Amino acid sequence: MSMTAVKSVDPRSPASRAGVLPGETLTHINGHPIVDVLDYKFYSYDPRLELTLKAPDGTVRSLRVRKGEGEDLGLEFETYLMDRARSCANRCIFCFVDQMPPGMRPSLYFKDDDARLSFLLGNYLTLTNLSPREVQRIIDLRISPINISVHTTDRALRAEMLKNPRAGEGIDIMERFAAHSITMNCQIVSCPGVNDGPALDSTLKDLAAMFPAVNSVSVVPVGVTKYREGLYPLQTYTRDTASALIGQVEAFAARHLAEHGTRLVWCSDEFYLLAGRELPPEDYFEDFTQLDNGVGMLTLLSREFSRALELMEPQEMEGTVPFSIATGVSAAPFLAKLVGQAREKCGTIEGQVYPIVNRFFGETITVAGLVTGGDLIQQLQGKNLGQRLLIPASMLRAGENVFLDDVTTDDVERELGVPVTAVPQDGYELLDAMLGIRLTPETQHLAWENEEFYRYNP
Numbered sequence: 329m330s331m332t333a334v335k336s337v338d339p340r341s342p343a344s345r346a347g348v349l350p351g352e353t354l355t356h357i358n359g360h361p362i363v364d365v366l367d368y369k370f371y372s373y374d375p376r377l378e379l380t381l382k383a384p385d386g387t388v389r390s391l392r393v394r395k396g397e398g399e400d401l402g403l404e405f406e407t408y409l410m411d412r413a414r415s416c417a418n419r420c421i422f423c424f425v426d427q428m429p430p431g432m433r434p435s436l437y438f439k440d441d442d443a444r445l446s447f448l449l450g451n452y453l454t455l456t457n458l459s460p461r462e463v464q465r466i467i468d469l470r471i472s473p474i475n476i477s478v479h480t481t482d483r484a485l486r487a488e489m490l491k492n493p494r495a496g497e498g499i500d501i502m503e504r505f506a507a508h509s510i511t512m513n514c515q516i517v518s519c520p521g522v523n524d525g526p527a528l529d530s531t532l533k534d535l536a537a538m539f540p541a542v543n544s545v546s547v548v549p550v551g552v553t554k555y556r557e558g559l560y561p562l563q564t565y566t567r568d569t570a571s572a573l574i575g576q577v578e579a580f581a582a583r584h585l586a587e588h589g590t591r592l593v594w595c596s597d598e599f600y601l602l603a604g605r606e607l608p609p610e611d612y613f614e615d616f617t618q619l620d621n622g623v624g625m626l627t628l629l630s631r632e633f634s635r636a637l638e639l640m641e642p643q644e645m646e647g648t649v650p651f652s653i654a655t656g657v658s659a660a661p662f663l664a665k666l667v668g669q670a671r672e673k674c675g676t677i678e679g680q681v682y683p684i685v686n687r688f689f690g691e692t693i694t695v696a697g698l699v700t701g702g703d704l705i706q707q708l709q710g711k712n713l714g715q716r717l718l719i720p721a722s723m724l725r726a727g728e729n730v731f732l733d734d735v736t737t738d739d740v741e742r743e744l745g746v747p748v749t750a751v752p753q754d755g756y757e758l759l760d761a762m763l764g765i766r767l768t769p770e771t772q773h774l775a776w777e778n779e780e781f782y783r784y785n786p
C-alpha cells in the first residue's frame with residue numbers, strides 16, 4: 329500500500345463530506361503533487377480544494393472540497409509522515425543513542441533527523457541530510473519555526489563534532505533560512521572543552537547575528553553514560569565548570585537583552601542543578617520558548633506549585649496519607665523543597681523524596697526522565713514509601729506505563745507493594761498527587777513525552 333494511502337477519514341470532516349474513501353491514495357491537491365505530510369498540510373490550507381485520488385485498482389478521480397481556511401481536511405494516513413522517517417547522516421561524538429546499553433527496544437535506537445518531524449513534533453535536526461530541493465521546499469512552503477541542533481557555528485568544529493564532513497554547510501543553510509525569515513529555535517549540546525569556552529562565545533555571536541530569525545537558543549549539558557567504549561572521550565560538567573558556563577551565557581544574554589529586548593539564549597535547568605545555583609525567576613525565561621529542552625521547566629513547576637498551595641481548600645488538607653516521590657538525583661533536592669513548602673502550609677503532609685541513582689545508564693546521568701523501572705525497584709526495596717509512590721510521568725513512554733527498560737508500573741507496584749502514580753510536569757497536578765487527589769484520565773493523558781530522552785537525541 330502506498331505511503332500516502334488514506335487510512336481513515338474523520339466522519340465529521342470536510343474530506344468525509346466530499347466522499348474521500350479509506351484505501352484511496354491522495355496524489356494531488358489543486359494540481360500539486362503530495363509527497364509527504366508537509367505537502368499535505370501546506371496545500372490543504374485553502375478553503376477550496378480539488379483532490380486527486382487514486383483507488384487501489386488504479387482508477388483516478390477528482391473531488392472538490394469546500395472548508396474553512398486552515399481547517400483540517402480530516403484524513404489520516406498509513407504512516408504519520410506519509411513517508412518513511414529519515415534517519416540522520418551523522419555520528420555525533422555526544423550521540424545518546426550510541427551510548428545506550430544493548431538490548432533496549434529497537435525504536436530507541438532510531439536516529440531521526442527529519443525536517444518533517446521537526447516541523448510537526450518539534451524534534452531537533454542538524455540540517456545535514458537535506459537536499460538543495462528540500463531546503464528550497466522549506467523556504468517555499470514557509471515551514472517555520474524549525475528546531476535546529478546547532479552545537480557550534482564553527483564549520484570545521486561542527487564537522488568534527490557531528491563526524492560529518494558536510495556538517496559545516498548546515499550553517500550556510502541557516503543563513504539562507506534567516507534571509508528568508510524562517511524562524512529557528514536552536515539547541516547547543518555543550519561538551520566540556522569541545523564547543524564551550526571561546527567557541528561558545530563565537531557561536532552565540534553568530535546566532536545573534538541571525539536574530540530575529542534565530543528566535544531562541546538553549547544550551548544543555550551533554551549526557552554521558554557508562555557505555556562509551558571506543559567513543560570520543562567526553563567529559564561531564566562539574567559544579568565549577570557548570571557554574572562558569574552559566575556565567576558566560578547569562579552575561580551574553582544580558583547584553584542581548586539590553587540591545588534587542590530579549591535574552592535570546594538560556595541554559596537548561598540541569599546546568600543550574602549541576603552548578604548548585606538558584607534557578608532564575610519566572611520573568612527571566614520570557615516566553616518559555618525552550619521549555620521542551622528543560623529550560624525554565626522547574627521554575628514554572630515551582631510557580632504553579634506555589635499557586636496551587638495558595639488556592640488549596642482547608643478540607644483538602646484533611647486525611648492526607650503518607651507518600652514518597654522518586655526522581656533523578658539532580659532534581660531530588662528541588663522536589664524536597666516543594667514537599668517542605670507543602671508541609672509548611674499543611675502540617676499533615678508526610679512525604680519522602682528518594683533520589684534514584686542511575687545504575688542503568690551510569691551515575692553521571694542524573695535526570696529524572698532517564699530513570700528506569702529496574703533502578704526504582706532495586707533502590708526502593710525495603711524503604712519507607714508510605715502508601716503511594718509518585719514518579720514524574722517523564723520516566724514513562726508517552727501515554728503508556730512502560731519505563732525505558734521495558735519494566736512497567738505494574739511490575740514496580742508488585743515488587744514494591746505500593747500503588748504508583750505518574751505525575752505530569754505540572755505544579756497543580758503535583759500538589760493534587762501529594763494530597764492524594766486522583767488524577768483524571770485527561771490529566772494523565774497530558775503526561776509529557778519522555779523529554780530528557782529526546783533532548784539527548786537531537
Ligand code: SF4
Nearest residue numbers: 416418420423439786
Ligand atoms: S545526536 Fe542526533 S544527529 Fe547526532 S548522530 Fe545522534 S541521532 Fe544523529
